[in-house]
Amino acid sequence: MATIISHALIPLSLGLVLNRDKYPWRLIIAGMLCAMLPDLDVLMFKFGVAYESPFGHRGFTHSLAFAAAIAAMLTLLSRYLKTAKARIFGFIFIAAASHGVLDAMTTGGLGVEFFWPVSLQRYFFPVQFIQVSPIGLHNFMTARGLQVIQSELVTIWLPCLVFVSLINIYSHQRTKP
Known part of the structure; x- marks a missing residue:
């Protein structure tokens, strides 16, 4: 899995480039939380x-x-959330679905069950x-965890920063007289 904090970058990046009147901060923060939500499944290890x-x-x-359910x-x-239901659905769906997308680009694990309940196939x-993140805080606070963070700075954080910057530059250029 990508680290839980990096999952929140996708909806944050989208929120930073969308119209704030239509996509308020409450929705963006909800999207960030929903992007992290799927990793609560690690609690299932405690139940065997x-x-x-x-x-x-x-x-x-x-x-x-x-x-879609979230x-x-x-x-x-x-x-x-102070916005239209269709906007909420679209933004939250993309935010939550982005979690599996990032995890399907990691170097480890067993893949992602994108099409549950229709298929149990993992992709x-x-x-x-x-780089796949170690599961659990104890495992994460190691040299391996630091290596994962360094990797994500290049593979997730930097592309999000470039995306937001380019969109903002483009938008600024369009509004110049």
Whole structure:
């Protein structure tokens, strides 16, 4: 998996380039939390659920169905999130689904169950360039964890920064008289 903090960068980056009147900070923060949410499945290890189980790590919580369910539930908060239900659904769906996308680009694990419950097949993308993060804080606070952070700075953080910067430069250029 990518580190939990790096998962939040995708909705944050999108939120930084979208119209703030239509995509308020409350929605962006909700998106960031929903992008991290699928990794709560690591708690299943405490209950003896095997990694390869549909209810194990990178199982149903990493699926497109889970992303859609979370997005649908958050549309009920449209008044609190101060935007239209369709915008909430789209933004939250992309935020939650981005978690599995990043994990499918990692160098380890068993793949991602994108199509649960229709299929229990796990997938990786053909290009896997994000170093897999150790699971658990104890395992993460090692030289290996530092190596993963350094890798993610180049493979996730830098591309997000470039994306936001380029969109903002383009938008600024378009609004010049």
